[in-house]
Amino acid sequence: MRTLFLIAFLTVSSLSFAQEGVTVSGNAISITEIPPIWPGCIGNAAETKACFKKELVKHVVSNFRFPEGYKKGTVKEKVVVDFVINEEGKPQILGVKGGTKVLQEEAKRNILAIPQMTPGKAGGSPRAIKYTMPFTF
Template identity: 50%
Template sequence: MKKLLLVLFLFSAGTVLAQEGVKVSGNTITSKEVPPVWPGCETAPAAKACFKEKLTQHLKANYKFPKDANGNYIRGKAVVSFEINKEGKPVVTKVEGPKKELNEEAKRIILAIPQMTPGQLAGKPTEVSYKVPFNF
């Protein structure tokens, strides 16, 4: 009788502590990752492809070539590393580039990304990192 109660207790404890998005099969544990969802992509069958398309549209719409003090266009490259945080907001973590004006413009474009549904790992919100190169 004691063994039966112990087995019943362990079984019920395992079902109570189970996480959404986590699958256990033998010695393998699998966690489901869900990328951030751009506004308007909630019902899209391929949310990842929709995210990429919307990001490309956002970059094209907000892309402006910076000018120097004399009014001449500044040319160069900048690489922005950012993440979509647990609240779904973009956060710039690093900007790499030789010219300050280009780095600031690239950062401005990324921070103009709208708030979205955050990514998830094992059913819980998580940060998702991205890296975008800019050629001005």
């Protein structure tokens, strides 16, 4: 009876401490990154990831303002913004390349206007997830 109780206790204990996104197979441990969740996106991991991409593009397009002196269709430049959604679910700029300083500042402003979201996870803990967003004018 004691042995049965011990086995049951160990089984329940190991299940209660399992981490989301961690898989153990033999000697290999695999940690799956779970992307951030945009506000209002629901569903499984694939659905929330697709929703994130769709909402990010919609945000960038609807919030972009051409700086003074620039008009849509007259600029042929590309700005690339590297950023993360940090452990708190907020955007944080890592770097900006290409284009003029004015276009870089507008691209940064646009990314920093991303709404607060549920942060990504790795191994069950909040984790900064990196993204690259190209802006082609």
